[in-house]
Amino acid sequence: MDFNIQDTYNKELPADPNKNNQRRQVFEACYSYVTPKIPSNPKLIHFSEEMQKTLGLSKNEINSTAFIDVFSGRKVLENTNPYSMCYGGHQFGHWAGQLGDGRAINLMEIIHENKRWALQLKGAGPTPYSRNADGLAVLRSSIREHLCSEAMYHLGVPTTRSLSLMLSGDEVLRDMMYDGNADYEKGAIVCRVAPSFIRFGNFQIFASRNDILNIKKLADYTIKYFYPEIKETTKSKYIEFFNAVLDRTLKMILEWQRVGFVHGVMNTDNLSILGLTIDYGPYGWLEGFDFNWTPNTTDRQHKRYRFGNQPNIALWNLYQLANALYPLVNEAAPFEESLEKYKSDYAEKYFVMMKNKLCLFSGNKIDSSLIELLEKNLIASETDMTLFFRNLSKINKSDQFDQVFNLIKSASYQPEEIKDEILINWEEWISIYLKRLNEEQLTDKEKLEKMNKINPKYVLRNYMAQLAIDAANDEDYSIIDELYQLLKNPYTEQIEKEKWFAKRPEWARNKVGCSMLSCSS
Numbered sequence: 254m255d256f257n258i259q260d261t262y263n264k265e266l267p268a269d270p271n272k273n274n275q276r277r278q279v280f281e282a283c284y285s286y287v288t289p290k291i292p293s294n295p296k297l298i299h300f301s302e303e304m305q306k307t308l309g310l311s312k313n314e315i316n317s318t319a320f321i322d323v324f325s326g327r328k329v330l331e332n333t334n335p336y337s338m339c340y341g342g343h344q345f346g347h348w349a350g351q352l353g354d355g356r357a358i359n360l361m362e363i364i365h366e367n368k369r370w371a372l373q374l375k376g377a378g379p380t381p382y383s384r385n386a387d388g389l390a391v392l393r394s395s396i397r398e399h400l401c402s403e404a405m406y407h408l409g410v411p412t413t414r415s416l417s418l419m420l421s422g423d424e425v426l427r428d429m430m431y432d433g434n435a436d437y438e439k440g441a442i443v444c445r446v447a448p449s450f451i452r453f454g455n456f457q458i459f460a461s462r463n464d465i466l467n468i469k470k471l472a473d474y475t476i477k478y479f480y481p482e483i484k485e486t487t488k489s490k491y492i493e494f495f496n497a498v499l500d501r502t503l504k505m506i507l508e509w510q511r512v513g514f515v516h517g518v519m520n521t522d523n524l525s526i527l528g529l530t531i532d533y534g535p536y537g538w539l540e541g542f543d544f545n546w547t548p549n550t551t552d553r554q555h556k557r558y559r560f561g562n563q564p565n566i567a568l569w570n571l572y573q574l575a576n577a578l579y580p581l582v583n584e585a586a587p588f589e590e591s592l593e594k595y596k597s598d599y600a601e602k603y604f605v606m607m608k609n610k611l612c613l614f615s616g617n618k619i620d621s622s623l624i625e626l627l628e629k630n631l632i633a634s635e636t637d638m639t640l641f642f643r644n645l646s647k648i649n650k651s652d653q654f655d656q657v658f659n660l661i662k663s664a665s666y667q668p669e670e671i672k673d674e675i676l677i678n679w680e681e682w683i684s685i686y687l688k689r690l691n692e693e694q695l696t697d698k699e700k701l702e703k704m705n706k707i708n709p710k711y712v713l714r715n716y717m718a719q720l721a722i723d724a725a726n727d728e729d730y731s732i733i734d735e736l737y738q739l740l741k742n743p744y745t746e747q748i749e750k751e752k753w754f755a756k757r758p759e760w761a762r763n764k765v766g767c768s769m770l771s772c773s774s
């Protein structure tokens with residue numbers, strides 16, 4: 254393994270002078286040096302071929318002992334100085350103080366084909382930020398993170414990536430549903446990859462301590478490496494920076510809504526400053542369309558992070574980021590202006606995105622009520638979001654009510670309930686939609702192609718991940734690879750894999766891991 258190591262974060266930003274691995278509050282530093290825990294029997298069980306190539310590794314290298322050593326944390330690569338980042342955050346709306354990388358250790362930054370990548374182990378042992386936890390990760394959550402990061406990338410959603418998935422050989426104690434039934438599970442280590450893992454919380458921690466010098470250092474660093482298009486040198490560069498982060502965050506949320514992804518824990522420490530989806534925990538995919546749905550049982554009561562609230566929460570988080578950057582500008586108006594605009598910008602973009610999902614490109618006043626009625630109907634008949642939109646591409650302009658109605662019924666989890674008012678509303682929607690479709694210029698074939706590029710056929714439903722997890726717990730890793738291969742081409746028909754284009758089976762409706770997930774990981 255011959256990486257072009259080009260560390261910057263731990264070269265240009267202030268380090269915690271204390272090199273102990275004791276849990277503590279860390280001041281005036283962006284990170285602390287940490288050595289990963291030596292795992293007792295590491296074993297590579299899956300890697301992303303895409304990431305292997307992207308980072309310039311060969312398959313032989315990835316299967317070598319040297320790779321296992323470094324990417325399980327057994328050995329520290331020469332000329333590298335691993336570290337964990339210091340950050341804070343608002344958790345579920347409340348300021349939680351210092352959090353930091355409690356189980357993430359950054360190994361190094363490399364440059365390959367002119368691209369900068371930070372490589373980070375998740376689950377490689379305790380750090381000064383581990384608070385009262387162990388710094389480890391279990392196999393089930395590591396499989397979910399590894400598969401979903403790669404699946405999201407192929408869906409076209411901005412995300413951190415995952416290079417490798419290893420078993421550590423150690424056992425980890427977890428109370429999976431926080432109900433007093435703790436049990437040992439297999440430990441695992443994922444190597445996450447992103448240009449940078451800086452979060453909103455990295456800025457917030459300094460702001461909370463009135464450490465303006467370090468907010469500035471971190472902002473200047475982030476702009477220099479990750480927003481180089483900002484050439485401004487006066488303090489208005491921080492406004493430009495904020496606007497660029499806002500822009501990327503808005504785009505990311507829009508993509509989540511497009512594919513029906515629910516993050517589950519949108520705390521400010523889980524929002525990337527690069528607008529990447531980060532920290533895959535109790536996430537899920539909409540099956541029955543429902544703005545109120547969240548997969549995270551820890552959030553069952555208030556549903557703060559429900560599907561329909563994600564755009565608002567992103568805005569709430571951006572307010573917190575604005576507060577953290579404010580001392581660099583000392584003027585609230587420019588931040589407020591951008592934050593004010595977010596709502597209308599988002600609504601506008603969401604409208605266009607939904608129109609595109611329906612293959613409506615021309616302007617028509619009726620479209621916003623058409624979309625509203627559709628959302629209402631999808632909810633009322635508990636319709637599978639992925640199946641519905643994907644099947645809609647097959648509708649031809651000359652089709653009649655029956656063809657559309659049959660596909661709606663086939664995607665519904667409660668087809669027998671489509672009667673009375675629900676039926677009348679669907680009739681109304683179908684008739685307007687068919688009329689609208691006939692006003693569009695595209696041929697049926699062009700329509701099919703366009704719709705199939707925006708409406709994925711395959712997403713990583715929770716029950717699918719759970720099947721991979723159950724098999725992996727019995728040392729069968731084949732489903733992990735089957736899903737990885739499937740989700741590399743989420744928009745392509747894969748006839749031999751049709752079983753993954755189906756409604757969630759009934760057994761998964763209320764099963765732990767399939768519809769219920771906690772933050773325990």
Ligand code: AMP
Binds near residue numbers: 353357534
């Ligand atoms: P999350 O909301 O899951 O992203 O995690 C919130 C905070 O808890 C972060 O600072 C994590 O690093 C930390 N954390 C979560 N799980 C563990 C663990 N097993 N050991 C140490 N820290 C953890």
Ligand code: MG
Binds near residue numbers: 523
């Ligand atoms: Mg986190």
